[in-house]
Amino acid sequence: MIFFESSFPAMTGGDAGALPAYDHYCAQLLGYGPxxxxxxxxxxxxxxxALLNANAACLHLAFEGREGWDHAAPYLVKAGKALVHASDHERRxxxxxxxWSRRDFPGALSRFEALAMEWPADLVAIKWGQYHAFNLGDQAALLRLGQLAIEHHAGKPYIHGLLAFALEQSHDLRGAEREARHAVEVAIDDAWAHHAxxxxxxxxGRVQDGVKWMAHCAHIWDAKGTFIREHNWWHTALFHLALGNEAQVFEIFDDHLWGEWPEFPQEQIGAASMLWRLELQGFDAxxxxxxxxxxxxxxxxxxLFPFHDLHYLFALARCGRDGEIEEFIRSLExxxxxxxxxxxxxxxRAALPAAQGIVAFARGDKxxxxxxxxxxxPYLEKIGGSHAQRAIFTQTLEAARSRTGALKGSNSAG
Incomplete structure (x- = not known):
């Protein structure tokens, strides 16, 4: 299956197997393959x-932990050396x-988006651009890139899911559902569309629909990569939590949310997020x-990301020692x-006060x-994460206000 068009710029370096290897990678990236x-x-x-080595660096950087930067370094060096005979597309x-490697995430986003606009055949640039837009809370860029993908690649597997999620994050729920359902018609295994x-x-609030939808899709996730498999189970647990199905949520947590790859930052924040929600509803983790x-x-x-840091900090606040919690906050400052x-x-404006707030909440100072x-x-949208993920902060604020006699309700984080 070819995922780039004939207009895709020529790849320099490598042997006859380089281009098929790149196409295989593109399919795996877009389809969240294993x-x-x-x-x-x-x-x-x-x-x-240059292109293969630069993308190998991307995969390590997308681990979202400092180890990723260490492992990316040799590939960045090789990509840099290969630029001597690289095309303009590859250089950009x-x-x-x-x-990205300099942690200039806004710069990475602007570069990926500009590249995709000039060479829309580059689906990898579109996907990595959306990745950075999401982490930066830039819904406008997320949507622009999703629309670009549809404009040039409509009908291909895994493309409509890119737009579906961007539409949902931009509050176009009807458009998001339309694109997600179309995505699954094109490729039933589009786990990103399941997620959208x-x-x-x-x-x-269509909780029963959500339980049925995710149960219908779940058998597909076993053949997917760790992130999307665990994240879709996280959403499944969220629906059961809304129904008060404590036993079901803990079963999902034990079977699907924790223990497969504990060193993976996304597994860490997903687990912390779910335990946090369980306790807000009065369940004992x-x-x-x-x-x-x-x-x-x-x-x-x-x-690396304020959204991640806040989840790490809350986990420490639940189990850590006061000294290390204060050390974390000083480091965050x-x-x-x-x-x-x-x-x-x-x-x-978002991470620092939120950090103090969740530590105070964990300590009982509501x-x-x-x-x-x-x-x-008012600034929380900028820390990254989706509307559903950031809802934990609104829920914690409401729980704190309800126990101090303050009025319930808050400005939504998204």
Whole structure:
């Protein structure tokens, strides 16, 4: 299955197997397949191919932990050396990846989007652009890239799911459902489209529909990569939690949300998020917090994404020692002081007060928690994560206010 058009720029470097390897990678990336790692062998066999090595670096950076930066480094070096004979397209792709490696996420987004606009045949640039738009809370860019994908690739597998999720995050729920259902008609295994429709149903309170939809799709996720498999189960658990199905949620947690790859940051924040929600509804998470907190402890110096940091911090606040919690907050403050103007809202106006708020909540000081969380709310959309994921902060604020005598309700985080 060819995922790029004949107008895709020629690839330099590598042998006759380089282009098929790249196409295989493109299909795995768009379809959340389990064989993304095949790209590493292809890149290792083609040290003079800038595009393969730059994308191998992307996969490591997308791990979203400091180890990813370490593992990406050799591929970044090889991609850089290969630029001597690279095309303009490849140079610009590598430039976007270099910005990513410098943790200049807004710069990476702008470069990927500009590249995709000039070469819309590059579905990988579109996908990585959407990745950064999502993490930056830039719904407009997320939508522009989704629309670009449809404009040039309508009818291909995994394309309509790109637009479906962007539409949902832009509050066009009817359009999102239409595109998600069309995506599944094109490719029944489009797990990102399954996910987009779950978002629509969660937003509209169609809980029973959501349970049925995810049960209908779940058998497909076993053949997918770790992230989408666990994340779709997370959404499934969210529907059961809304119905008060405590036993079902804990069963999903134990079987699908924790333990497969505990070192994976996305597994860590997904687990912390679900335990947090369970406790807000009055259910006892028991000893399940401790292994999550143990992993969060290893992340306290990463500070890659404020959304992640807040989940690590809450896990520590549930199980950690006061000294390490304060150390985490000081480190977070230092990270926020170094951010550029374009990310100041995420780190300084949202993450810092939210961090103080969730620690206060975990310690039982509901009045202080409500004060800090209310301060963060107007800016929370900028920390990344989806509307459904960020709802935990609104729910925590409401829980804090309900116990201090303040009025219930808050500004939605999205």
């Amino acid at each position: 064989k993304l790692r095949d790209l590493f062998a292809a890149a290792d066999a083609a040290p003079d191919c 792709f590598c430039d976007a990846v270099a910005a 429709l779950a978002h629509v149903m969660e937003t509209e 028991g000893e399940r917090w401790q292994p999550v907190a143990d992993q969060a402890r290893t992340r306290k110096g990463d500070h 230092n990270r926020a002081s170094q951010c550029c103007e374009s990310t100041s809202a995420a780190w300084q 009045e202080l928690a409500a004060e800090y969380l209310a301060t963060a709310m």
